[in-house]
Amino acid sequence: MRRLPTLLAAVVLAACAAPTAKAPQRSGFQDMSASTQALQRDDTANPAMLWVEDGRQLWTRAAGPQSKSCSSCHGDVATMKGVAVRYPAFDDTLRRPVNLGTRINLCRQRHQQLPAWPAEHQELLSLEALVGLQSRGLPIAPPRDARLEPFRTRGEALFQQRIGQVDLSCAQCHEQRAGGRLAGTLIPQGQASGYPIYRLEWQALGSLGRRIRNCMSGVRAEPLAHGSVEMAELELHLAARAMGMPMETPAVRP
Amino acid sequence: MAARVLIVVPPNARRGEVVELRATIAHPMETGYRPGADGRPLPRDILRRFTCRYNGEVVFSAELHPALSANPYLAFHTVATESGTLEFEWTGDNGFAQVERRPITVS
Numbered sequence: 001m002r003r004l005p006t007l008l009a010a011v012v013l014a015a016c017a018a019p020t021a022k023a024p025q026r027s028g029f030q031d032m033s034a035s036t037q038a039l040q041r042d043d044t045a046n047p048a049m050l051w052v053e054d055g056r057q058l059w060t061r062a063a064g065p066q067s068k069s070c071s072s073c074h075g076d077v078a079t080m081k082g083v084a085v086r087y088p089a090f091d092d093t094l095r096r097p098v099n100l101g102t103r104i105n106l107c108r109q110r111h112q113q114l115p116a117w118p119a120e121h122q123e124l125l126s127l128e129a130l131v132g133l134q135s136r137g138l139p140i141a142p143p144r145d146a147r148l149e150p151f152r153t154r155g156e157a158l159f160q161q162r163i164g165q166v167d168l169s170c171a172q173c174h175e176q177r178a179g180g181r182l183a184g185t186l187i188p189q190g191q192a193s194g195y196p197i198y199r200l201e202w203q204a205l206g207s208l209g210r211r212i213r214n215c216m217s218g219v220r221a222e223p224l225a226h227g228s229v230e231m232a233e234l235e236l237h238l239a240a241r242a243m244g245m246p247m248e249t250p251a252v253r254p
Numbered sequence: 255m256a257a258r259v260l261i262v263v264p265p266n267a268r269r270g271e272v273v274e275l276r277a278t279i280a281h282p283m284e285t286g287y288r289p290g291a292d293g294r295p296l297p298r299d300i301l302r303r304f305t306c307r308y309n310g311e312v313v314f315s316a317e318l319h320p321a322l323s324a325n326p327y328l329a330f331h332t333v334a335t336e337s338g339t340l341e342f343e344w345t346g347d348n349g350f351a352q353v354e355r356r357p358i359t360v361s
């Protein structure tokens with residue numbers, strides 16, 4: 001019987017050590033029903049392609065006092081291949097990380113001299129989906145930029161931080177309980193590999209920010225503002241988490 | 255900007271072949287039962303009818319109702335008889351009308 005405490009201590013130690021081993025990355029795509037997967041696989045059925053087609057028209061549409069379009073500077077949209085996989089990236093002027101949507105809006109303000117689109121604006125999402133689509137299949141590759149490091153660290157802390165009246169952190173669901181169930185719904189790892197997504201629940205295209213705000217109001221926390229530094233920090237951590245996963249933009253999710 | 259559509263028509267078909275046609279249109283399909291931000295029901299705005307004509311002849315039509323999700327997707331089949339035009343027409347509330355034409359070559 002004298003051995004029991006040592007044995008117990010060993011079991012407790014082993015149990016504590018186990019969760020530190022990271023589960024392999026798993027896209028939400030793998031846990032969707034076959035029919036939803038088929039919807040994402042087929043570009044002629046994926047409803048997000050309606051926005052992509054819109055984005056194609058916007059890409060070449062001249063606007064603003066200088067009558068400039070996206071293509072006046074960037075040329076064909078195919079040149080944007082590999083761009084979306086490295087966002088959020090550091091913006092030299094703002095001295096903070098910005099996500100792809102903010103970057104498009106900054107382009108719009110700086111080069112087209114037009115007012116920024118509000119968050120979740122249909123035209124902004126269309127361009128985001130179009131640019132994202134060019135990188136489909138490429139591995140997510142956050143930039144190795146030392147200036148981003150403090151922001152990413154804060155994003156990671158926020159990911160681990162318990163929030164809201166429900167007092168849950170992102171990590172508690174999406175790392176510790178990923179693969180389990182919340183009522184009838186499977187808890188995904190929450191890998192941000194296909195944004196903007198067409199979510200069947202929304203019946204529309206939405207950004208990563210919208211999805212994160214959804215989760216935050218779900219745990220009854222005050223959602224982070226769209227385009228805020230904190231949101232960019234959290235997105236930076238999510239990008240680091242999803243590093244190497246193939247980009248799925250524009251993905252379909254239930 | 256006109257409503258956005260995704261239409262799939264096989265460009266070439268053999269005579270007598272059964273071909274699949276697919277059509278998606280961007281539309282909110284607002285049911286008329288949902289409350290808006292002010293608590294009042296949002297006015298109904300749905301597509302009422304979809305018709306597909308093959309060289310003028312109706313080959314498929316459907317009545318649509320509020321229970322359908324936004325951006326409705328319809329897939330159906332027809333027999334390729336001769337080369338010509340497929341016409342896809344959606345009509346709905348608030349005078350919504352959209353017609354799209356796609357060529358089909360039958361050999």
